[in-house]
Amino acid sequence: MTEQDQRNIETVRRMYVGDEAERASIARDIVWHVPGHNPVSGEYHGFVEYTQLMPSRMAPLTHWDFMLGKIMVNGDYVMTTFHLVGERNGKTIDLDGGHLMRLTSDGKIAEGWGFTDNQDALDDFFR
Numbered sequence: 403m404t405e406q407d408q409r410n411i412e413t414v415r416r417m418y419v420g421d422e423a424e425r426a427s428i429a430r431d432i433v434w435h436v437p438g439h440n441p442v443s444g445e446y447h448g449f450v451e452y453t454q455l456m457p458s459r460m461a462p463l464t465h466w467d468f469m470l471g472k473i474m475v476n477g478d479y480v481m482t483t484f485h486l487v488g489e490r491n492g493k494t495i496d497l498d499g500g501h502l503m504r505l506t507s508d509g510k511i512a513e514g515w516g517f518t519d520n521q522d523a524l525d526d527f528f529r
Contacts, residue, residue, distance in 0.1 A: 407475045410505050414480045417503075417511065418470045425453060429510035438521050440528035460528065465489040471498075478505050486518075488527065495527040 416423040434446040434456065442459045446452045460466075471483035480503050488495040499518040506512045518524050 403475070406477075406509075409509050410478070410480050411473050411475055413505060413509050413511065414473060414482060414501075414503055415470070417501075418468050418482075418484070425449075427511055428452060429506055429512045432511060433513045435513075435515045437516050437518065438525045438528075440525040442528045443525075460490075463488060463490050478507075479503065480505065490527060493527050495523060497523055 413427050416427045418424075428449065430449045431447075432449060432452050434452050436443050436446070436456070442456065446456045466488045467486070469485040469487075471485065472481075474481045481500060482503075483498065483500045485498055486495060497518055497520045499516065501517070502515045503511050504513040
């Protein structure tokens with residue numbers, strides 16, 4: 403594994419820590435793609451939309467916990483698997499998913515795509 407591969411894996415791993423570690427890992431011009439047909443679905447362009455608009459559409463979250471599974475790297479792309487458990491407005495979610503992320507040459511997350519094994523359940527959770 404190259405140094406770049408190791409760096410990219412560590413950058414992505416920090417994404418799941420949240421807060422400042424996550425914010426430090428993303429590019430200012432990030433594009434994040436959220437799947438589905440719910441109020442959170444769509445594309446988020448830039449740091450402010452990713453860190454403020456997307457979370458505001460997800461609120462109120464009582465609980466939102468990612469358990470990171472596998473992390474796979476292919477150059478500037480990193481794929482993760484995870485298990486997600488959440489609670490919002492009396493609804494619960496418990497599903498598997500993944501993120502595909504493209505990193506910049508300086509090791510920031512420039513773009514990300516979300517995937518889930520039960521999109522209907524995630525759509526219902528955010529309605």
